[in-house]
Amino acid sequence: LDVSEKVHAYPSEKCGVLNVTKITEHGKKVRKNWASTWTVLQGSSLLFAKGQGSGTSWFGGNQSKPEFMVDLRGGSVEWASKEKSSKKHVIELKTRVGTELLIQSEIDTVINDWFRALSETINTHAWE
Ligand code: I3S
Numbered sequence: 001l002d003v004s005e006k007v008h009a010y011p012s013e014k015c016g017v018l019n020v021t022k023i024t025e026h027g028k029k030v031r032k033n034w035a036s037t038w039t040v041l042q043g044s045s046l047l048f049a050k051g052q053g054s055g056t057s058w059f060g061g062n063q064s065k066p067e068f069m070v071d072l073r074g075g076s077v078e079w080a081s082k083e084k085s086s087k088k089h090v091i092e093l094k095t096r097v098g099t100e101l102l103i104q105s106e107i108d109t110v111i112n113d114w115f116r117a118l119s120e121t122i123n124t125h126a127w128e
Contacts, residue, residue, distance in 0.1 A: 004017035014041040014117050016110065020048060023084070032102075039103070041117055044072045044125040046093075070095050075123045078117045091115055 022030055027044040039047040048068040067076030084092055084102060089111040091103040105111040 004043075014114070015039065015045075016114075018110075018114065019087075019100050019104040022099065023102055024098065029097035034102075034104075039114075041121065044121060046070050046072055046118070070099060070101070071097075072118065075122055077115060077122060079115070085113050091118065093118065 004040065016039060017036055019034050020039065021032045022028040023032060023033045024030060037049050040047040040049075046069065050067050070093070072093075072095070078082050078093045080090035080102055084090065085104070087104050089104055089108055091111065091114065093101045093103060095101075103111075103114065105114070117121045
């Protein structure tokens with residue numbers, strides 16, 4: 001299944017608008033580019049669709065497709081250190097293939113829920 005097929009094949013467990021930037025790709029540092037991003041957790045996949053204003057639904061619509069997907073299996077999450085970002089409430093997500101993302105929300109309850117959901121997903125799918 002490609003990313004867009006996957007979105008329609010399985011219900012999402014969690015979705016929302018978060019600030020997201022990649023910081024490392026395949027082990028190489030990349031320039032930060034924070035963007036408000038529709039983020040969807042589905043099974044062990046985390047999907048991102050950029051450029052969606054908050055409140056805009058893209059489910060069922062075909063005006064935008066997920067742009068990026070990471071496999072959470074074998075990954076890790078932790079709260080980012082001050083060196084990684086000056087922002088508050090930043091999650092650092094590392095994937096098995098060496099992609100690192102920072103995920104942030106100004107709303108602490110929102111980011112705490114995501115931290116829990118991502119941790120649980122990683123633990124649940126650890127041995128697949
Ligand atoms: O880790 P850095 O390089 O201090 O990250 C900041 C920069 O990416 C900056 O962009 P430019 O260097 O292109 O101007 C961003 O605007 C900042 O948001 C980044 O830092 P934070 O601490 O917000 O993650």
